Amino acid sequence: MALTDFDLVLFGGSGDLAMRKLLPAMYARDIANDLPPTARIICVGRHEWSQEEFLATVESTSKPHIKAAINDKGWSRFTQRIVYASLNATDASTYAPLVEALRADDKLTRVYYLATPPHLFAQICDNLKEAGLATPNSRVVLEKPLGRDLESAKQINAEVGKVFAESQIYRIDHYLGKETVQNLLALRFGNILFEPLWRREWISDVQITIAEKIGVGNRMGYYDTSGALRDMLQNHLLQLLCIVAMEPPTSIAPDAVRDAKLQVLRSLKRFTPTTLAQNIVRGQYRSGHVDGKAVPSYRDEPDAPQQSSTETFVAIKAEIDTWRWAGVPFYLRTGKRMADSLAEIVVRFKQIPHSIFNQPTSSFQPNSLVIRLQPDEGLSMNLMAKTPGDSMRLKQAELELDFREQFKTPRMDAYERLLLDVLRGQLTLFMRGDELEAAWEWVEPILDHWEEDDSVPIPYSAGTWGPAAASALIGRDGLQWREEALPED
Ligand code: BG6
Helix, strand or coil, X not given: CCCCCEEEEEECCCCHHHHHHHHHHHHHHHHCCCCCCCCEEEEEECCCCCHHHHHHHHHHHHHHHCCCCCCHHHHHHHHHHEEEEECCCCCHHHCHHHHHHCCCCCCCEEEEEECCCHHHHHHHHHHHHHCCCCCCCEEEEECCCCCCCHHHHHHHHHHHHHHCCHHHEEECCHHHHCHHHHHHHHHHHCCCCXXXXXXXXXXXXXXXXXXXCCXXXXXXXXXXXXXXXXXXXXXXXXXXXXXXXXXXXXXXXXXXXXXXXXXXXXXXXXXXXXXXXXXXXXXEEEEEEECCEEECCHHHCCCCCCCCCCCCEEEEEECECCCCCCCXXXXXXXXXXXXXXXXXXXXXXXCCCCCCCCCCHHHCCCCEEEEEEECCCEEEEEEEEECCCCCCCEEEEEEEEEHHHHCCCCCCCHHHHHHHHHHHCCCCCCECHHHHHHHHHHHHHHHHHHHHCCCCCEEEEECECCCHHHHHHHHCCCCCCHHHHCCCC
């Protein structure tokens, strides 16, 4: 669908996200000829830069992050779209440069992308209203973190909701923009094969892992007040869980999908102080080696508080109280400075009920479906197959679907897709307010417990898969994390 003309306003327009992700994403769509000729990107920032100074910053800071082909003509066309507006986002009396930069045409789409800390969301929305800029053709995009607990999330929803209708609000979770996450929808609802098996009778457990080799780096100011639970689990991992576990929505329409996800979030079994201690492991990395390189401990990263008890790893056994999923554990895990960088979902099926071969049932690897989000995008289905030769011996074999091999078309980064969706007015891949609150509601008892409890995260060496307690968590159910179950090379 072709885009109609737009003014895209980036608050935090000289910040890290704009430079690393948003401007490169817009450039990629521009060079692919997706943007209308007169569409504009208005970058808002506090620095009193001239247009030339800002463009020089874009050239030095943002351009190196662009993966799409760059040529002089394309770059010049792109930079001509950019307008820099210097103002103080928290002070409505300074909004004149933005008012001037925006085109007063209500047929244009107008998008305000708030790539700012969340405590500014309400104020910016109020100021937009006061400056007469919160028009019916406007949309507002909220970047994570969307609050730091249930109360702050509710407050953001309420304050932003005073200025914009829910249908104008786009809450971003960039994981939903990833190619394979959408492929998961295709897999589940574009095939007849899986749906009959997608339930407690046939599935033994589900593992969702997002592991990163990177540490906290220069984001300590934000990260130490956040931690892995708020930074990754409350949003990215829960969103993946929703897509795996939701009931078939009636269509791909925003509210059909979001209602289905909401039902999952509301069905998550609540933790009590006792179940919490048994089902959650939190860790913090110590020094170690990643890719053969020595890396420091979390507490020795620049600006880290020496006694920080912020978790850089979390593993949770979650359960969903519905007919479909009762008794099926969902193991969620994420961490920084892990042994590998990957994001994957592993759906493990139950063991066969009886072996007709001269092999005990226990020698059969249960079938599993692995959905790989990154680094490579693909699916593999593990099946038992006969090994060649005279005897009837069965062994695990892999059915592999590599999306890059299968579809050679160029890939879109998650931000490219999500920005296009905002500009098109397509809300399916964005969280609704009640979904956001339901996710915080489930996480809240964990946060409260950690706050009251004087235990601290378990140390783990950088370059490993986290604390041994995470293996014990899943081991108690007689299971293993995928990498632990893989045969040795
Ligand atoms: C962000 C987190 O939301 O997601 C970061 O704030 C994390 O801490 C990042 O590194 C991971 O995203 P991706 O797309 O690189 O897996």
